[in-house]
Amino acid sequence: MSLQNIRVVLVNTSHAGNIGGAARAMKNMGLSRLVLVDPEDFPSSDAVARASGATDILDGAQVVATLEEALVGCTLVLGTSARDRRIPWPLLDPRECATASLEQAEQGGEVALVFGREYAGLTNGELQRCHFHVHIPSSPEFSSLNLAAAVQVLTYEVRMAWLAVQGQPTKMEKLETTAMLDVQPVTADELEHYFGHLEQTLIEIGFLDPAKPRHLMPRLRRLYGRSGISKLEMNILRGILTETQKAVRGEPHERRQE
Amino acid sequence: MSLQNIRVVLVNTSHAGNIGGAARAMKNMGLSRLVLVDPEDFPSSDAVARASGATDILDGAQVVATLEEALVGCTLVLGTSARDRRIPWPLLDPRECATASLEQAEQGGEVALVFGREYAGLTNGELQRCHFHVHIPSSPEFSSLNLAAAVQVLTYEVRMAWLAVQGQPTKMEKLETTAMLDVQPVTADELEHYFGHLEQTLIEIGFLDPAKPRHLMPRLRRLYGRSGISKLEMNILRGILTETQKAVRGEPHERRQE
Structure with a gap:
């Protein structure tokens, strides 16, 4: 099923509790692939406590040193961004992000939802490795979501999009009908x-x-x-x-x- | 503004950290009115820590003894429900819940989003005081969301609905306007x-x-x-x-x- 093609990538997370909260949110929403880039504290009992039963996600988490390693094989990379940037980038809201992710996954592509550090987010260099930026529309006066809460919002939208396409012909089937033979996306x-x-x-x-x-x-x-x-x-x-x-x-x- | 007419009601919460997480999620999404029904541990330093700056929501929280008190003045009451109940009830998903809440608030009504205990949810008696039940569409194999995560999902949908009805440009549209500086398309x-x-x-x-x-x-x-x-x-x-x-x-x- 297409949800398996969507991975959650957490970059340089400080608080292990957030990793656990993210794992729980993922499992609640039917996602399973967690990739941790250079986490500060993992494995951790705090992560297990907050995962509240989603320990299989933590046990299966892939720990890598760089964002590049986390993105190997990905055909669509979406990075969460809290701030206005000097170089404007194609920007999606969480619902558009979910639709794009599902479409890509249904075509057999691999999708990464990338989340930055608790206090500093993703660097400009990391954001430039993303095809699209995703902004959760928070209040301008208090805009920074908890990391696990941000994972919850994006994975919730992915599940809503996934539920919406169940039972309908997949994009893949539509594409096959169109007989486009060269749409295999690059990684x-x-x-x-x-x-x-x-x-x-x-x-x-x-x-x-x-x-x-x-x-x-x-x-x-x-x-x-x-x-x-x-x-x-x-x-x-x-x-x-x-x-x-x-x-x-x-x-x-x-x-x-x- | 209509968001002020929407209150979050947490019933008999065990972990003060979840109250803090809920307060942060609310403030992120532009909500401010928190009502706590018989919390086990409040005020609490755990709540302040997890609120991460949303302490004004905690300071302004109303603590009451019963759900009835929490619902005084409400014209629409929506209760989160994880399980199928023996008595079928009108059931909304979070998006429908947000639309209904906004419509009611825009008409000047008062709306309550009611969340139950961490492990036991709302009792049947409490659920029967709600006009509608709301179910977050989680995976059947692992369906129970963290309390603060559930508050995040519902308040996120409320904000999305609120942004959709604003005549003013959303944050997203503003960003796009800024980006327009170099997105003038070629002919x-x-x-x-x-x-x-x-x-x-x-x-x-x-x-x-x-x-x-x-x-x-x-x-x-x-x-x-x-x-x-x-x-x-x-x-x-x-x-x-x-x-x-x-x-x-x-x-x-x-x-x-x-």
Whole structure:
């Protein structure tokens, strides 16, 4: 079932109790895959106490060192964001986030819902690894939700969306009807490789000055991140970069078009 | 404003931390009126700690001995219920509960959202004092939410309903307005110029063979066409093509990044 394709990623959590609360919220809403990026205190009896029976989620939690590891294989990455950012990013509310997550999961993609630190949230660098930002519409005067409460809201919306699509033809079936054969989405790590390749190429052609990068790469990340790039399209984009590098370096090239 | 007409009633709560968590969730969602029916431990430092700044809600909480006192003046009473009951009752999901609450509050009525004990919920007698029951659609295998998490879900839905009926722009819309600074979309003719420039550049770097174009340009059109490219992003993409051409032709370039 599609809910298995949706993972919850908690970045650098300080309070183990929140990990337990998040696990309980997940299990209540039918989610099971928890990934912890560099937690400060885990495993922990506080987590077990707050999980209140959802210990299987804690026992099965994957602990990794970096956000990159947590996102391996993901085709859609949604990061919670409390604040206005200088570089505006495609922004969803929790309901839109749930719809997008379910659609992606029904197509066989892997989705990550990423939650930041209790006091500092996600860094700008981490937020730029997300395809979309999700903002829980809280009161402007008191906007910061408890971490487990934020997990509860997003997973609740995912369950509501999941219940709404039960019994209806899935997106996958619709897509198969349309016979689109190249909609297999790229994963977050494939997208990261592309951004690395793109940045290197932009330096080689003299468009990007590494000493003064300004907002160029974040803007390109935002553009390509929201575009839902397929594996076939990624092959084309990578091919363009490779041929550009060869042409600039004066190397011979073969034609590598699709 | 109508949110002031919606009170949260917690019946016979065991853990003061949950009262604090509920207060925080309420303040996050713009609610302020908390009524505690015979709490086991209140006031409490645990409640203050979990409220995390929402102490004004705790300080203003009304403590009463019976549910009847908590419901004085209420025109609509909604009770959370985890279980199927022997006596069927009109049952709402959290979204329907929020819509009904807002409608009542906008008409000047007083609404109570009633939450039961951590382990035993509301008694049948208490549930029969409610006009409607509300069930949070949790997983049948693990259905009992933490009390503060349940308050978070219902108050979140109330805020979503409240935002939907506001004539004023929501936080989300304001953010989008800010983002508008660089989301002015490109026009169809600007996109056509881009595709012409892109095709020419792909020929120059040797990636596209005009004699055998295959499906390369249609595929790139589909990708960029669906991405909702802004004028600023178009300037960046055009700049990349121009610098690529200069680099391939061996012409001197200025750095033209954004």
